[in-house]
Amino acid sequence: MPELPEVETVRRGLEHAIKGRKLTDIMIARHDLRLPIPSSFIKTFQGHQVEHIDRRAKYLLVYFKDLDAVMVWHLGMSGRVLILEGKDRQQEQESHVHVIMTFDDSVEVRFRDPRRFGLLTAVDRDQLSTHRLLAHLGPEPLGKELSPDYLLELLKGKKAPIKSIICDQAVIAGVGNIYACEALFQAGISPLRLGHTLSRDEVAKLIHAIQAVLKDAVRAGGSSLRDHVQPNGMRGYFQKLFTVYDREGEKCLKCKKSNIVRTVQSGRSTFYCPTCQH
Protein backbone atom coordinates (compact mmCIF):
# COMPACT_ATOMS: atom_id res chain seq x y z
CA MET A 1 0.00 0.00 0.00
CA PRO A 2 2.63 2.46 -0.92
CA GLU A 3 1.64 6.09 -0.75
CA LEU A 4 3.75 8.55 1.19
CA PRO A 5 2.90 7.28 4.70
CA GLU A 6 3.59 3.67 3.78
CA VAL A 7 6.88 4.54 2.09
CA GLU A 8 7.84 6.64 5.10
CA THR A 9 7.00 3.69 7.36
CA VAL A 10 9.20 1.44 5.25
CA ARG A 11 11.96 4.05 5.37
CA ARG A 12 11.87 4.08 9.16
CA GLY A 13 11.83 0.31 9.30
CA LEU A 14 14.84 0.11 7.02
CA GLU A 15 16.71 2.79 8.89
CA HIS A 16 16.17 0.84 12.09
CA ALA A 17 17.21 -2.47 10.55
CA ILE A 18 20.15 -1.64 8.26
CA LYS A 19 21.56 1.82 9.01
CA GLY A 20 25.29 1.42 9.62
CA ARG A 21 25.27 -2.16 8.38
CA LYS A 22 27.26 -3.48 5.46
CA LEU A 23 25.46 -4.85 2.43
CA THR A 24 27.19 -8.20 2.22
CA ASP A 25 25.15 -9.96 -0.44
CA ILE A 26 22.62 -9.18 -3.15
CA MET A 27 20.52 -11.82 -4.88
CA ILE A 28 18.43 -10.76 -7.86
CA ALA A 29 15.81 -13.28 -8.94
CA ARG A 30 14.52 -11.20 -11.81
CA HIS A 31 15.61 -7.90 -13.30
CA ASP A 32 12.52 -7.01 -15.29
CA LEU A 33 10.68 -4.59 -13.03
CA ARG A 34 9.11 -1.38 -14.36
CA LEU A 35 12.64 -0.41 -15.25
CA PRO A 36 15.19 -3.19 -15.50
CA ILE A 37 17.54 -3.44 -12.53
CA PRO A 38 20.89 -2.39 -14.05
CA SER A 39 23.35 -5.20 -14.64
CA SER A 40 25.91 -3.26 -12.60
CA PHE A 41 23.61 -3.07 -9.56
CA ILE A 42 25.31 -5.78 -7.50
CA LYS A 43 28.81 -4.59 -8.28
CA THR A 44 27.83 -1.01 -7.42
CA PHE A 45 26.40 -1.63 -3.96
CA GLN A 46 27.73 -4.91 -2.62
CA GLY A 47 30.29 -4.49 0.16
CA HIS A 48 29.23 -0.95 1.08
CA GLN A 49 27.92 0.33 4.39
CA VAL A 50 24.53 2.04 4.66
CA GLU A 51 24.86 5.67 5.67
CA HIS A 52 21.20 6.66 5.90
CA ILE A 53 17.89 6.35 4.12
CA ASP A 54 15.85 9.22 2.72
CA ARG A 55 12.45 9.46 1.12
CA ARG A 56 11.49 11.74 -1.76
CA ALA A 57 7.82 11.50 -2.74
CA LYS A 58 7.19 7.76 -2.95
CA TYR A 59 10.85 6.95 -3.62
CA LEU A 60 13.23 5.47 -1.10
CA LEU A 61 16.82 6.68 -1.39
CA VAL A 62 19.46 4.51 0.25
CA TYR A 63 22.78 6.29 0.74
CA PHE A 64 26.00 4.39 1.30
CA LYS A 65 29.19 5.56 2.97
CA ASP A 66 31.89 6.71 0.56
CA LEU A 67 29.73 5.88 -2.45
CA ASP A 68 28.48 8.31 -5.08
CA ALA A 69 25.74 5.98 -6.22
CA VAL A 70 22.41 6.15 -4.38
CA MET A 71 20.01 3.22 -4.41
CA VAL A 72 16.69 4.51 -5.76
CA TRP A 73 13.75 2.31 -4.90
CA HIS A 74 10.06 2.58 -5.77
CA LEU A 75 7.43 0.12 -4.58
CA GLY A 76 4.90 0.64 -7.37
CA MET A 77 1.40 -0.58 -6.52
CA SER A 78 2.12 -3.92 -4.92
CA GLY A 79 5.68 -3.64 -3.65
CA ARG A 80 6.46 -4.75 -0.08
CA VAL A 81 9.66 -4.72 1.90
CA LEU A 82 10.19 -7.61 4.27
CA ILE A 83 12.83 -7.40 6.94
CA LEU A 84 13.92 -10.74 8.34
CA GLU A 85 16.38 -11.48 11.11
CA GLY A 86 17.66 -14.63 12.74
CA LYS A 87 15.47 -17.67 12.49
CA ASP A 88 12.88 -15.81 10.40
CA ARG A 89 15.33 -15.97 7.53
CA GLN A 90 14.85 -19.69 7.24
CA GLN A 91 11.17 -19.33 6.55
CA GLU A 92 9.78 -20.56 3.33
CA GLN A 93 10.46 -18.34 0.35
CA GLU A 94 7.34 -16.55 -0.82
CA SER A 95 6.52 -15.96 -4.45
CA HIS A 96 7.40 -12.74 -6.25
CA VAL A 97 10.43 -11.95 -4.14
CA HIS A 98 12.64 -10.40 -6.80
CA VAL A 99 15.57 -9.17 -4.75
CA ILE A 100 17.12 -10.23 -1.45
CA MET A 101 19.75 -8.02 0.14
CA THR A 102 21.69 -9.38 3.11
CA PHE A 103 23.35 -7.05 5.62
CA ASP A 104 26.18 -8.04 7.94
CA ASP A 105 25.42 -11.63 6.93
CA SER A 106 22.46 -11.57 9.33
CA VAL A 107 19.64 -9.24 8.29
CA GLU A 108 17.69 -9.90 5.14
CA VAL A 109 15.73 -7.28 3.23
CA ARG A 110 13.45 -8.83 0.66
CA PHE A 111 11.65 -6.94 -2.09
CA ARG A 112 8.39 -8.61 -3.00
CA ASP A 113 6.36 -7.08 -5.82
CA PRO A 114 3.82 -9.30 -7.60
CA ARG A 115 2.84 -6.74 -10.24
CA ARG A 116 6.39 -5.55 -10.85
CA PHE A 117 5.47 -1.87 -11.18
CA GLY A 118 8.24 -1.05 -8.77
CA LEU A 119 11.84 -0.30 -9.62
CA LEU A 120 15.30 -0.51 -8.13
CA THR A 121 18.19 1.35 -9.66
CA ALA A 122 21.30 3.44 -9.01
CA VAL A 123 21.67 7.20 -9.47
CA ASP A 124 24.67 9.38 -8.67
CA ARG A 125 24.18 11.71 -5.70
CA ASP A 126 24.76 14.87 -7.69
CA GLN A 127 22.35 13.77 -10.41
CA LEU A 128 19.40 12.96 -8.16
CA SER A 129 17.61 16.28 -8.60
CA THR A 130 17.93 16.20 -12.36
CA HIS A 131 17.27 12.52 -12.89
CA ARG A 132 14.21 11.83 -15.01
CA LEU A 133 12.53 9.83 -12.25
CA LEU A 134 12.82 12.64 -9.72
CA ALA A 135 13.28 15.94 -11.54
CA HIS A 136 9.61 16.70 -12.09
CA LEU A 137 8.49 16.07 -8.51
CA GLY A 138 6.66 18.86 -6.71
CA PRO A 139 7.06 19.90 -3.07
CA GLU A 140 6.86 17.46 -0.18
CA PRO A 141 3.44 17.85 1.43
CA LEU A 142 4.86 17.83 4.95
CA GLY A 143 7.45 20.51 4.16
CA LYS A 144 7.18 24.29 4.18
CA GLU A 145 7.11 24.72 0.40
CA LEU A 146 3.55 23.46 0.20
CA SER A 147 1.80 26.74 0.96
CA PRO A 148 -1.62 28.16 0.02
CA ASP A 149 0.20 30.67 -2.20
CA TYR A 150 1.94 27.91 -4.08
CA LEU A 151 -1.16 25.79 -4.63
CA LEU A 152 -3.49 28.70 -5.37
CA GLU A 153 -1.12 29.96 -8.06
CA LEU A 154 -0.86 26.53 -9.56
CA LEU A 155 -4.63 26.03 -9.64
CA LYS A 156 -5.20 29.16 -11.72
CA GLY A 157 -6.81 28.14 -14.99
CA LYS A 158 -6.74 24.43 -14.11
CA LYS A 159 -9.84 22.69 -15.42
CA ALA A 160 -9.01 19.27 -14.07
CA PRO A 161 -10.87 18.10 -10.97
CA ILE A 162 -9.07 18.90 -7.73
CA LYS A 163 -8.76 15.23 -6.86
CA SER A 164 -6.80 14.46 -10.00
CA ILE A 165 -4.64 17.53 -9.45
CA ILE A 166 -3.52 16.58 -5.94
CA CYS A 167 -2.66 13.07 -7.12
CA ASP A 168 -0.24 14.61 -9.64
CA GLN A 169 3.29 14.09 -8.30
CA ALA A 170 4.44 17.29 -10.00
CA VAL A 171 1.94 19.24 -7.88
CA ILE A 172 2.35 17.51 -4.50
CA ALA A 173 4.84 14.69 -4.16
CA GLY A 174 3.61 11.63 -2.34
CA VAL A 175 -0.18 11.96 -2.26
CA GLY A 176 -1.93 9.04 -3.92
CA ASN A 177 -5.46 7.84 -4.50
CA ILE A 178 -6.38 6.92 -0.92
CA TYR A 179 -5.08 9.99 0.86
CA ALA A 180 -6.40 12.32 -1.83
CA CYS A 181 -9.90 10.99 -1.13
CA GLU A 182 -9.39 11.14 2.62
CA ALA A 183 -7.99 14.69 2.58
CA LEU A 184 -10.81 16.04 0.42
CA PHE A 185 -13.34 14.49 2.77
CA GLN A 186 -11.67 16.01 5.78
CA ALA A 187 -11.55 19.41 4.06
CA GLY A 188 -15.22 19.16 3.04
CA ILE A 189 -14.34 19.75 -0.61
CA SER A 190 -15.89 17.74 -3.41
CA PRO A 191 -13.38 15.79 -5.50
CA LEU A 192 -15.38 16.83 -8.56
CA ARG A 193 -14.62 20.56 -8.16
CA LEU A 194 -12.43 21.97 -10.89
CA GLY A 195 -9.08 23.22 -9.68
CA HIS A 196 -9.55 26.87 -10.58
CA THR A 197 -12.82 27.17 -8.62
CA LEU A 198 -11.24 26.71 -5.20
CA SER A 199 -11.11 29.80 -2.99
CA ARG A 200 -8.04 30.75 -1.01
CA ASP A 201 -9.75 29.53 2.17
CA GLU A 202 -10.54 26.20 0.59
CA VAL A 203 -6.98 25.79 -0.65
CA ALA A 204 -5.68 26.50 2.85
CA LYS A 205 -8.15 24.05 4.33
CA LEU A 206 -7.18 21.40 1.80
CA ILE A 207 -3.49 21.73 2.52
CA HIS A 208 -4.19 21.47 6.21
CA ALA A 209 -6.26 18.34 5.62
CA ILE A 210 -3.60 16.72 3.41
CA GLN A 211 -0.99 17.30 6.08
CA ALA A 212 -3.22 16.06 8.89
CA VAL A 213 -4.23 12.90 7.03
CA LEU A 214 -0.65 12.08 6.07
CA LYS A 215 0.68 12.71 9.56
CA ASP A 216 -2.01 10.52 11.09
CA ALA A 217 -1.20 7.72 8.69
CA VAL A 218 2.54 8.00 9.30
CA ARG A 219 1.84 7.81 13.02
CA ALA A 220 -0.33 4.73 12.53
CA GLY A 221 2.33 3.14 10.34
CA GLY A 222 4.95 3.97 12.90
CA SER A 223 2.98 2.37 15.67
CA SER A 224 2.53 -0.83 13.67
CA LEU A 225 6.11 -0.91 12.51
CA ARG A 226 6.86 -4.19 14.19
CA ASP A 227 4.19 -5.83 12.10
CA HIS A 228 6.03 -4.68 9.07
CA VAL A 229 8.67 -7.34 9.36
CA GLN A 230 5.97 -9.92 8.95
CA PRO A 231 4.06 -10.62 5.77
CA ASN A 232 0.53 -9.16 5.75
CA GLY A 233 1.34 -7.31 8.95
CA MET A 234 -0.03 -3.85 8.38
CA ARG A 235 -2.83 -4.25 5.91
CA GLY A 236 -5.81 -4.40 8.25
CA TYR A 237 -4.53 -1.61 10.43
CA PHE A 238 -4.53 1.13 7.82
CA GLN A 239 -7.91 0.22 6.45
CA LYS A 240 -9.45 0.95 9.84
CA LEU A 241 -8.41 4.56 9.45
CA PHE A 242 -10.19 5.18 6.16
CA THR A 243 -13.25 7.39 6.43
CA VAL A 244 -14.34 7.32 2.79
CA TYR A 245 -11.89 5.22 0.81
CA ASP A 246 -13.29 1.82 -0.14
CA ARG A 247 -16.52 2.51 1.76
CA GLU A 248 -18.95 2.79 -1.16
CA GLY A 249 -22.57 2.50 -0.03
CA GLU A 250 -21.71 2.74 3.67
CA LYS A 251 -23.04 5.53 5.88
CA CYS A 252 -20.92 8.65 6.07
CA LEU A 253 -19.21 8.76 9.43
CA LYS A 254 -19.60 12.54 9.66
CA CYS A 255 -23.22 13.28 8.70
CA LYS A 256 -24.47 9.74 9.35
CA LYS A 257 -27.06 10.41 6.67
CA SER A 258 -25.69 9.99 3.19
CA ASN A 259 -24.03 6.91 1.79
CA ILE A 260 -20.50 7.16 0.46
CA VAL A 261 -20.46 7.45 -3.31
CA ARG A 262 -17.89 5.91 -5.63
CA THR A 263 -17.11 7.46 -8.97
CA VAL A 264 -14.23 7.29 -11.43
CA GLN A 265 -11.87 10.18 -12.19
CA SER A 266 -8.91 9.90 -14.51
CA GLY A 267 -9.43 6.17 -14.43
CA ARG A 268 -9.16 5.91 -10.65
CA SER A 269 -11.85 5.28 -8.04
CA THR A 270 -12.91 8.30 -6.02
CA PHE A 271 -14.95 8.02 -2.83
CA TYR A 272 -16.81 10.94 -1.25
CA CYS A 273 -19.82 12.05 0.74
CA PRO A 274 -22.25 14.10 -1.37
CA THR A 275 -23.61 15.80 1.76
CA CYS A 276 -20.39 16.73 3.51
CA GLN A 277 -18.30 17.66 0.48
CA HIS A 278 -19.08 20.65 -1.76
Place this chain on the structure above:
DNA sequence: ACGCCCACCTGGAGGC
Protein backbone atom coordinates in the same frame (compact mmCIF):
# COMPACT_ATOMS: atom_id res chain seq x y z
C1' DA B 1 -0.48 22.89 -23.00
C1' DC B 2 -3.66 20.26 -20.75
C1' DG B 3 -6.48 16.46 -19.35
C1' DC B 4 -7.62 11.86 -20.08
C1' DC B 5 -6.81 7.01 -21.40
C1' DC B 6 -4.10 3.27 -21.51
C1' DA B 7 -0.64 -0.13 -20.82
C1' DC B 8 2.42 -2.16 -17.83
C1' DC B 9 1.56 -6.95 -14.48
C1' DT B 10 -0.50 -10.36 -11.13
C1' DG B 11 -3.82 -11.86 -7.81
C1' DG B 12 -8.02 -11.65 -5.23
C1' DA B 13 -13.00 -11.21 -4.93
C1' DG B 14 -17.40 -11.99 -6.53
C1' DG B 15 -20.92 -13.60 -9.97
C1' DC B 16 -22.79 -17.48 -12.47
Place this chain on the structure above:
DNA sequence: TGCCTCCAGGTGGGCG
Protein backbone atom coordinates in the same frame (compact mmCIF):
# COMPACT_ATOMS: atom_id res chain seq x y z
C1' DT C 1 -14.95 -26.70 -8.84
C1' DG C 2 -14.12 -23.52 -12.53
C1' DC C 3 -14.34 -19.80 -15.52
C1' DC C 4 -15.09 -15.01 -16.35
C1' DT C 5 -15.05 -10.15 -15.24
C1' DC C 6 -13.73 -6.45 -12.54
C1' DC C 7 -10.78 -4.19 -9.46
C1' DA C 8 -6.37 -2.76 -6.97
C1' DG C 9 -2.06 1.69 -3.35
C1' DG C 10 1.64 4.17 -9.36
C1' DT C 11 3.60 6.03 -13.40
C1' DG C 12 4.59 8.01 -17.81
C1' DG C 13 3.79 7.94 -22.85
C1' DG C 14 0.69 9.20 -26.17
C1' DC C 15 -3.45 11.03 -28.10
C1' DG C 16 -7.16 14.39 -29.07
